[in-house]
Amino acid sequence: MAAPATVVVPRMKLGSQGLEVSALGLGCMGMSAFYGPPKPEPEMIALIHHAVAAGVTLLDTSDIYGPHTNEILVGKALQAGVREKVQLATKFGILACADGTREIHGEPAYVRAACEGSLERLGVDCIDLYYQHRIDTKVPIEVTIGELKKLVEEGKIKYIGLSEASASTIRRAHAVHPITAVQLEWSLWSRDVEKDIIPTCRELGIGIVAYSPLGRGFFSSGPKLVETLSDQDFRKDLPRFQAENLEKNTMIFERVSAMASRKGCTASQLALAWVHHQGRDVCPIPGTTKVENFNQNAAALSVKLAPEEMAELESYASSDIAGDRYMHDFLNTWEDSETPPLSSWKAE
Template sequence: MVSAAIDGSARVHLGHSDLVVRPIGLGCMGMSQFYGDADDRESVGTIREAIDLGVDFLDTSDVYGAADIGTADNVRGFGHNERLIGTAIKGRRDRVVLATKFGAKVNAGGDGVTFDGRPEYIRAACEASLGRLGTDVIDLYYCHRLDPGVPIEDTVGAMAELVTAGKVRALGLSEVGSDLIRRAHAVHPITALQSEYSLWERRVEEGITATCRELGITLVPFSPLSRSALTGAIKPGDTFAANDFRATNPRFSADNLATNLEPVEALAELAAEKGCRPGQLALAWLLAQPLDVVPIPGTKRVEYVRENLAATSVAISADETAYLSSMFAPGRIVGDRYTAAHQRAVAQ
């Protein structure tokens, strides 16, 4: 079987928009929360070097940096990640497609997150994000999580008004199922769906990927390396700091982690045969899927940006793709992907 690599200089057209990006973007969330301590100066430097290396798709959210449920993370403040990116892209704005999100906000008690999809909130959230990012337009604006008290038609209708006003170029959704995607798309074309997708997490294949293909929606996988589990850097018995999201994540509990890392050994063995890193092969598997996919692996360090970008040069055959799919067959990974409190935010 002939192997094929993705051309790293190639471009992916994002759904129903005129936006084009390289095959791998950069998720910036970890620069503000969830994965231990981060240094703002290093993070700004990483973003700038990533752009110089060719990264042209940055992903953030207004809530990144704020207090969240299920973690003892240090609170950097609502909007921290957007302000960080605004600093990093100053003088470089024309070199990146900028994606951010609205909808999640800290609750009145300051100890959790609530969701707001009201039209008046969306307009205010957009203006605030534009200010923090230091730009006059958001390229891709996602509804981060749906507000169960607001019909999706009302939320997307308000988002569409932002497109008409020239404040947003294209619309996206995050963590929603096929029915909600269709309802949203009937109001205004949806350009991208951001959902967790990796060898470790394949539930979007249960109808959602088919819906995206049918409607011409680009899938933007977050956590494409399964929070570093697919890189080979995590070993059975590893523990995580209190300000690390994985310390309370069910898939990283001691018993579950030992089981979940077993197929990673097969990934690492195949990667070694191919002369690449396990994480690069995991990204190549994603890029080989039969739909437009632009993964956004997150990192705080430029050496990992380089490593992730090099995945586009990893040739992977159909047989190798199928082999990895079988090794990480749905149901193979045990434990919920979120705590119960986090899972309630996912609308499928």
């Protein structure tokens, strides 16, 4: 096993219900799905163990990653005494259909079945943080959270989270059972959550988990990233990586890179440090499949930014991002996560 990263990852409180995690999490998705072919299982298990040895305790997966194969991988990595050292986060809500399409589900029977499936694949008797991965706009959020509340009471999950949920949906959910964390895309080039969602989370004492804090790898490699993507990598279809947008976005990467050179760090470390500096209630979960990249991410915790440096970074990406986050109609995002009123629900 490679030596641990030189920076020992500190701990933080996530939300206000008692969950404590590492200030840097590990996104495990790319090990198994969406970012090209699955990576060799022994190497990925070794990477997870390396991250845990460096102080990472928050491991993030989902039942749609694969589907299912990433949970199985993480479950194997949890063996040999690792389970007791980590907080395990997984998600439900996205169903992969036989025809290649995806459906969003939040009805109680599905919630329960999904949880049971994840418990079995992960080989655990309790999930620390269980997210609704995408909001089912056919089911009142109160109904979905009501079933999750039952799973908490039964000891199958400890804490409830939401992913890609609007401020109003978060409020409605939190009124049924405390929401511990909201997962959202937050980076130098995805900042629209700052207007309503971040303030709502802070008002309610909800932790913030930032996924894709490096712009899906863009702040690591810049435009060169696109040249290295396999045909199986869904980033090839993302609007921000298309030729008509890439040239404009490259200018942002070049500015970040120039500032990073002045500070003696990499562009990815600077972009990640910016997320860390958003507050002690924010936990970024960059994904990686390489030990050296993990070590670089962990070292970003040592990069300090003065207020004027934060402002400079933000000026680069304030309004210059070209392209949407996702393809049109890819999956529900927080912009379209409103659900019907509870009064409209008729249980089957």
